[in-house]
Amino acid sequence: MDVRRRYVIPGDTITSGPYRPEQNVTLVGEKKIVSTAVGVSEIYDNSVKVIPLAGKYIPKINDLVVGKVVAHTSLSWELDINSCYVGFLPATDVFGRDFSAHADELATKLRTGDLVAARVANFDRTRDPLVTISDRDLGKIDSGDLVEIAPGRVPRLIGKRGTMIQTIETATNSIITIGQNGRVVVACDDAEGLLKAKKAIRMVNSMAHSTNLTERVKEMLESGNGAPQETAERREDDGE
Amino acid sequence: MGGREATMVLLDENGIRCDGRKVDETRRVMIKAGGLKNADGSAYIEFGDNKIVAGVFGPRDVHPKHMSDTDTGILRVRYHMEPFSVGERKNPAPSRREIEISKVIKEALEPAVMLEMFPRTVVDVFIEVLQADGGTRCAALSAASVALADAGIPMRDMVAACAAGKVADTVILDVNNEEDQAGQADMPMGYMPTLEKITLLQLDGILTPEEYEKCVEIGIKGCMQVYELQKKALSEKYFDGENGKGGRGQKR
Amino acid sequence: MSEIIDSLKRARIEELLEQGKRLDGRAFDEFREISIETGAIPKANGSARVRIGDTEVVCGVKIQPDRPFPDSGDKGIFICTAEMLPLSHSSVETGPPGPHVIELARVVDRGIRESHMIDVSQLVIKENKSVVGVFADNVVVDYDGNLFDACSFAATAALLSTKSPKWEFKDDAPALVEGSEADLPVGTIPVSVTMGKIGQHVLVDPNADEWQCMDARVTITTNSDGNICAMQKGGHDGFTLEQIKECGKTSARIGAEIRKKFDGISAGSDTEQ
Structure with a gap:
């Protein structure tokens, strides 16, 4: 699977190739595809899209x-x-x-x-x-704490087939409700577990595009203090 | 401030301007994306001695309701100067000048903002001039564009702005306050770098047809320099290390 | 601010208060971190940017000759204002200020005025003809509760950092004395301390969430001698005698601590405390 990713801001030309423009891009002229958001552009198969890192939730049926x-x-x-x-x-x-x-x-x-x-x-x-x-x-919702993340980063918090969220839930003994609109409710009887789960969610939010994110979240969850050093992460991709 | 020479040399024999710049040089520009907690998007710019903060809310419900449009979103811009931002204390109520500048900035941003995606909503852009020193509208427009991108409002392109002008019969870039007062022309410009469109253009003063063309060209060069700093500001917030709303520094 | 706090957070705040704790971990009588930066607006005669948590206020001082008020020709003019900029919160609307912003401006003005921080009798250029006007304009840039104290600190710091031009009365008009600057005639340093009441608990420096849950509040300004010089009670509930006495003591004690933050600020200084 070959996915080409790059950080983009509005107006950045992503490609002039023969690709199909999808979310958060616009066609300029005949074939120039330009980003309309701050985010990560993805060229995959024959389509181009941008995963936004800012912005409000746009409702979708069944979300x-x-x-x-x-x-x-x-x-x-x-x-x-x-x-x-x-x-x-x-x-x-x-x-x-x-x-x-x-x-x-x-x-x-x-x-x-x-x-x-x-x-x-x-x-x-x-x-x-x-x-x-x-x-x-x-x-x-009768109990829990509300954490807000960028709606564009919800898929990352869920992870492939729910792996990320399951990792967090299991490690902290919490129940996490994830809204596609970026609102996440964490319920946990144990105060320390709650703190850790919230920390993990914020970590995913701020590092949504770094490599081995699941590993790093696991590492934080397993460390005793629940206070990971939120070091500046390096970008994973070939882009810029 | 104060004690200004009666006869100020706007341009010396070596082509150096009153503040030490060359003719095609902008003042020092610093842009920061984000910084405000409550706004959906924000930016802060220092353009020479101008200090301006921009905040964006939306898209959101329109109040009053009758202003809403069932086919498209609308853009509202308020450009406002603080009482202490200029030499003599300014009345806090909006002046005719501020209302006009709000309008030209709005119309400079509209070609970029994809309002049609959000019918019945409004995007509010609030620009606050904390300190003014000539060329506030260009600095304000440049900051507003970064704040809109920071709010995740879909945009076809960024809008970068810079003024060109004429002092001592010479076309120059980025007119400062003294040059504006004593110079011959001031031409603020806003420009979309990828779409290559001029979206803000005003002129005060007299230019020959040749000077006019030179002014537009050098103005676009200035806009492109500002554009690089807009990109840098957004990259610093979103792509370098920790990001998101939490990345608020103690200092701007 | 009319933003609706979610009921889970409200419940958590109340639950924690019963255990003697606050949501952000502070003690009941503890301020958030206060940062005071002066000289932020070099074009103003004095200026300060104050942050308390995520609340941010910028104050600029402008000095200019003015006509005295008819009934006090032997006194200069001191006016302190406060405005919530629309970018400070989604609920702020443009246009004339509402009652709570007017209250804010008046309480901040009163605290500084009644402390006699600025000796207006020394701001006379020519009695009954021309006096010095001191305008301290506060603008709220970002909102996270407790604007009363943030604006008060910003105005106080800006006034302390002010370099005032001088005028003399010549040909029936004030004339600027070139190259002559002076400090403002500052006496005492007022410090306002705002306390909120949630249920039976009284908390110093309520943040935005606490402000939202608050039943009543009181702002008490003390001067350098530790005496109380201005007060304002607000909110839809009241205080008991015991509580309000305790608030008086708290404001003097916390005020004395905060006053130290103003120590290093002098005219023309460009500092971050």
């Missing part, structure tokens, strides 16, 4: 997100989902089809400030994303 209740009307809640749009959670999703605006008080279920694990049910940019919490593992 798991961690939202914060910021307001409610008599018919719905508004969730801050770390995006440019607010998540729209209709009351019927929680109370069921026989929801009655007279009888059912929304604040009895979710209050302002509550965190919820939700799934994006529908989104097309013309309306605010519709989210649902009516599924297994969804709903109000």
Whole structure:
């Protein structure tokens, strides 16, 4: 597998070759493909994309997100989902089809400030994303600490087939809920485990593109003090 | 400050300017990406004695609602000077000058920012001039562009800015405050380096057609120098070692 | 700041307070690290950049001749302002300041004014005609709670670092005396200490999270003699007599420690404390 990676900023020309432009790039003229974000460009097979290192979450249908209740009307809640749009959670999703605006008080279920694990049910940019919490593992989050990371680095935190997150969970005896919107909730009964898990997540966030990241996280988790030296990491790739 | 010579030599016989620069030399420029905790993106620039901070929020909900556009996002820019940023204390309320500069900076950034990707939202750019010394709009625009990239707002290109001008019948780069006051022309420019487009252009003063062409050319050279520093600022924050919001230094 | 704190964090803050701890590990009467840098704005007559945690304030002092207020022709003018820049927090809107920013500016001004830090009687160029005006403008660049103390420290440091031009009264107008500069007539050094109350716990220097959970607060300014010179209570709850007495003692004790940070600052100095 040949992936060519490089650090780029907006306006940087990634290639003039015959590639298909995908996320976070734009075509200039006939064939010049230019980055639209600060991030890491990837040329893979015949496509070009940039994994952004900054920016807000852009909702995608079926994504798991961690939202914060910021307001409610008599018919719905508004969730801050770390995006440019607010998540729209209709009351019927929680109370069921026989929801009655007279009888059912929304604040009895979710209050302002509550965190919820939700799934994006529908989104097309013309309306605010519709989210649902009516599924297994969804709903109000009752315990844990919130850690925020760049949404672009969520795949790295999960790791290949979940290896990274499993490593952290096992080593610290914690349960970690990862929202695609960069919100991560860490629940752990042991104070030191909690601290370590949070440290590991922050480490992935700040070193998302270094080599042997899993190894280095493991090393930190196994070290007694839970305080890794966050040394400046070197870049892994052939780029620059 | 103070005690300025009545007859200041803007350009001496060796082609050296009042602050010791050559005709095609910019002042010292330092740009830092990030630095503010609450803003979605930010940048700080020192351009000569100009000290300017820019912060970006968004894309986010538009308030007031009636300003929102169902087909595209909108850009709002506020350029503002602190009361202590200039010689005589400035009234903190926005002046007509600040409102005009806000508008030209906004229109200089709009060609770069891909607002169409975020219908019904706004991107707010706040520029605060802590100390002014001639050429604030170019420094402000350059910082705003870095702050937008730092906020992860999709952009077709960066926008870099620098002024050209004329003193003592000579075309020069990056007009400072004294040269602006006593010189013959000041031409601020903003430029997108990859797309090769001029997005900010103003002129105060008289230029011959030949001088005009020379001014535009040297101005673009200045913009390209600023562009290199914008790249450096973003690289330092994102690609060198620890990065992300946590990488806030004690000093700027 | 109207940002909504998530309920998990709020619960954790309250839970820790019961155990005598704060979320960031500080003692109840402990300030965050305070950094004071003077001379940040060389074009101003005096300036300072103050950081308390992630709160950042820049203050610039401008000195210029002014007409005295009609009822006090034998006194110069001292005005201290504070503004929250819109880039300091997502909830700050452009336009005229709201009540909490006006309160901030007035409390900071009052603390310095009532301490008589600046002896305005020495700022007269010509009685009833022309006086020196001292403007200390604070701008909040980044917000992480406790703006009262950050603005107060910034203004105090900026005033201490100020080199004032001199004027003489000639031909019925103030004329600048070239090449002559002086320190401001500074007497005492005021230090404001803000304490927040969450439940029954009183915390010094609340950060943004604590500020968000706070039921009431009090800002107490003491002078170099350790006397109290200005106070402001805020928030939707009250203090008991015991608590407010304790706050008075705390402000004098913590204030004396913080005052040492201003020791090295003098006119024209360019320092980082």
